[in-house]
Amino acid sequence: MTEAIQIDHLSYTYPDATHPALADVSLDIAQGEWVAIIGHNGSGKSTLAKNINGLLAPTSGQVTVAGLPLTEENIWDIRAKVGIVFQNPDNQFVGATVGDDVAFGLENRGMPRDEMIVRVDDALEQVNMSAFSSREPARLSGGQKQRVAIAGIIAQRPDIIILDEATSMLDPAGRLEVLQLIQALRERQSLTVLSITHDIDEAASADRVIILNDGAIKESGTPAEIFARGPELIELGLDVPFAERLKHALISRGINMPAHYLDEEGLVNYLWTLHSTM
């Protein structure tokens, strides 16, 4: 399996900051992998995302995306391969209508109009927004705008999608909808997903979770490995999934629970067997 993103000793310091936002970060992400990066506010998550597609230039270190080293010359090739969905759906909506916005990235690449129409229709179909093609952004809900933003990215057919807190301004239903959409897309094509999030359920659905703390990688592992360290996570200013919290509440009431991480289904199964033995 090839590496979609290779980050080699990356450091980044903002122009007038005293501390580096990222310090010596090394990270490999395989093609088709879903990696979630979690960390408290100001831990350098967004800075990392912007370093991957060259919106920020690393102070030191090297980033390689799909075999291309990130340099001045091939920055646009890399941006064609990496799509970022940002946090605020309102502020990333460029087009005057939904169709225009989805087409924006394609227009930038000078794609012929016939092909563009096919791609825009297809992308809107995938996010279930076909009926809204000529709507203006002011008349859409936050979740719908975010789906349009995702359509704008998938129309460009990128290899890598970065979700930079893309679900943070949505209600629980909208959040779930967006995550299911990304999951479905990933099943259809070999898509690498890097999701930067505060949402613990989003992190739980990833293949790998990376904890970023003060600009450095603190921990990396499967969600099960990471979430098993419940109290440690809370100390880092993070949350743990509901099942984990319930497990700790039960332990504090003297009920014997396994040390490893249980998801909701696992927890239900465990409690059920626990009950039947009593």
Add this chain to the structure above:
Amino acid sequence: MNKLILGRYIPGDSWIHQLDPRTKLLASFYYIGIIFLANDWKSYLVMTLATFFMIWLSKVKLGFFLRGVRPMLWLILFTVLLQVFFTTGGKVYWQWGWLAITQFGLSNGAFIFMRFVLIIFISTLLTLTTQPLSLADAVESLLRPLRVLHVPVTELALVLQIALRFVPTLMDQTTKIMNAQRARGVDFGSGNLFQQMKAVVPLLIPLFVDSFSIAEDLATAMDARGYQGGDGRSKFRVLKYHRRDGVAAAGMIVLTGLLLLLRA
């Protein structure tokens, strides 16, 4: 805000609605130009009939057009009265010192009145039947020849498009900030002029700062989606002339001919 008819769009699919926005824009300017050709009651009658025919074609209620005239009413009356009292010639009906109502004065007043109303009707017709977005497209397309003179037409078009797209967003934001400041005790729209002006500051500055942060987010998002400037971009939305646009142009030529024939 809702009282202002000029600049509003009434959705529809009438013959006029379906015209190419470039045709509508050019025809409106042309029409306003030829209104000045009319100079007697016959030519004004032709223009009035033509205007009402177009309004009928647009299937928009006449009430919208009348409301469009309302904000301009005082200006119209003022101009008409000036014309009536200060034009001399023809039969004198009434005189007091240097003020006189004369035959020419009355007819001039009536013509000026018609001219105002027709110009407002036709510009209201343009904005009622054309989406702001299509108008922006039309402006871009019509300005395109200026690229020879190194006018950055595509950039201007993008600026226009983004500005139009953010009008409702910024309006919402304004309302939000106003309410937030009201909740903190700011009193908008009361007191003397100076106090009112001072009350606007807590609205204006956050709005200004907000615009900067939106601009930055938007620029980042555009960059990330591969925007490299106006050159080498293709277009998703294109305008096409149809047969009806030819019909509209022919209509304008016939109207001009008729006017030239009839005018005194």
